[in-house]
Amino acid sequence: MAIEVRIPTILRGYTGGAKQVTGTGSTLGELITDLDSRHHGLADRLTDGGGLRRFVNVYLNDEDVRFLDGLDTPVKDGDTVTVLPAVAGGARPPAAAR
């Protein structure tokens, strides 16, 4: 079983420079744990206290997983997971977490 995971530039230090890696799992959370076993530290950049980090966007195929089931989103062979750091900023920090 293989799920393709596309890694943004800023996280490629964890993958030896690779822009794409593969992993397994039946949910996004399991997939991230699987990736972290080979790319140590990657899970901590994506998750925080059991949920997805606030300014990291993760997409299952074309959909933001925040609109699916977050880390519980089911994933399967042939899916593509894309990670994109949020582009954000401004004069002041945001008022509250999303």
Place this chain on the structure above:
Amino acid sequence: MLMIPRALHDKIVAHARADHPDEACGVLAGPAGSDRPERFIAMTNAARSPTFYEFDSAEQFRVWREMEERDEEPVVIYHSHTATEAYPSRTDVALASEPGAHYVLVSTRDAGQTEFRSFRIVDGAVTEEPVTVVE
């Protein structure tokens, strides 16, 4: 240094003015590895705030995929400050996620003139760079 065509510079300024007092944001795409901004992409500020911006996540996915299909990259990421100077805030620095991009800051705090400055933000360090507007 940032070299930017006059037309793209003016589009950024116009976008910032139009969205004032909310922060405006967007991207200038260019051929991968060229460091040339060529294509203006105004992005929705999903936060719609006078002090914070965030790209809409679905829109960002589409734009990033389109850039990849066109062999482009985000050469410039721009946003405006509406009451403070055109300089990266601590929030800007903490959230900068494209180390290869030029971060353009525009300030619309003065109705008469728009500040336009450019910076590199890499590993938490801010370096201002000169801007050359190419006529």
